Structure formats: structure tokens, C-alpha cells
Amino acid sequence: QLAGLAVIACGLWLRFGGPMAEFATDKKSPELFFMGLYVLVGAGAIMSAVGFFGCCGAARESQCLIGTFFACLLVIFAGEVTAGVFAFIGKKVAIQEVQKIYDDAYEDYMKNPVGKVNSTIYRYHMALQCCGKGNVEQQMGLPCPENIQLPKASNCLVEIQNVVTTNLHLVGIVGIAIASITIFGMIFSMILCCTIRNMREMI
DSSP states (O other), rough: OOHHHHHHHHHHHHIIIIIGGGSSOOOOOHHHHHHHHHHHHHHHHHHHHHHHHHHHHHHHOHHHHHHHHHHHHHHHHHHHHHHHHHHHHHHHHHHHHHHHHHHHHHHHHHHOOOOHHHHHHOOOOOOOHHHHHSSSSHHSOOOOOTTTTTSSSSOHHHHHHHHHHHHHHHHHHHHHHHHHHHHHHHHHHHHHHHHHHHHHOOO
């Protein structure tokens, strides 16, 4: 249950609290990346529910509930492995997707550097702590964070790649940790189930 809650918290933070959340405030958003986070949150919710039933099965010494708990953990483990492979394969696509969102906002600003477009590009620069795409002349006309020194400001496309890679690595670490807990859960549930059966046979 605690592992499931940790997964939910991690997924929600990456979706609504991290730098990536800034890219979901407009019409376009990195769907592939956020889809993975929604799957992560869903898996955490299922894990919490399954953990509750596992506790009930252990408390009541029910082989049926413990067996169901084992089967659910097996399905969750398979889902985690699949999600990990999907995240590894889709990393490049996710980076390109987010970079495209920034490129579109950048082009909109260059065409009309006022109002909402100005605030949008500035919000991206604040979240990523960068300014522009490496062109010194264009940097001078962009709304950049005050603490960034021009012309040494970071290239936003490079920063996007770093941020997405870091977040995916975090998801991967959490996934590996949860997968390890899931394996131990399956082992202990089978040991408990066999122990209960042996005790009943002895009685």
C-alpha cells in the first residue's frame, strides 16, 4: 500500500509540480510523456487497493485472497516491465514532442511578441531556466529570467532534453524499486499461502 501511494505521489508531482507541468498549460501538451505518468498513477492506485486485499487475506488467513493478491501482483509486475520498455523506446519521441511545443511557442513569439504569447514563452524559460535556442542575437529580444546571464544562457532545446531525460530516469528508478517490492510481495504471499495450507493439513 505504501509503495502504491509513493508511486501515486511521484506521478502526480511529475505531472503537476515539476518543470514538465508547464508544457500542459496551453492547447498543446506532451501527450506521450503524460500518458506514461497517468499509467504510473493508475498502477499506484491499483497497488494500494491490492495491498489492502493482501492485508485482509493475511489477517483472515484466506488462501483465496492471498492467491488473488499474488495474481494481481504478477499482473502489476508485467505492466511495470512493459511500461519500462515503452518508456525506454519512447524517450526520443517524448523529447522531440516537448521540443516541438517549445518551437511552436518560440515561433509564435517571434511573429507577435506581446500579450499571452510573451507570458507563455517567459513561463517556459522560467521553468527550464534557459533562454532561446542558442542564437545570441535573438536572445536579446526574448523575455528571459532575470537571473540568467546573456549571452551565456542555456539553449532551451538542450534543457528540454535534459529535463525529460532526468524525469524519465526518475520514473525508471521508481519503477525498478516498485518492481523489486512486487517480487518480494509475490514471494512472501506464496510462502504465506503454503504455510496456511500446511497448518490446516496438520490440523
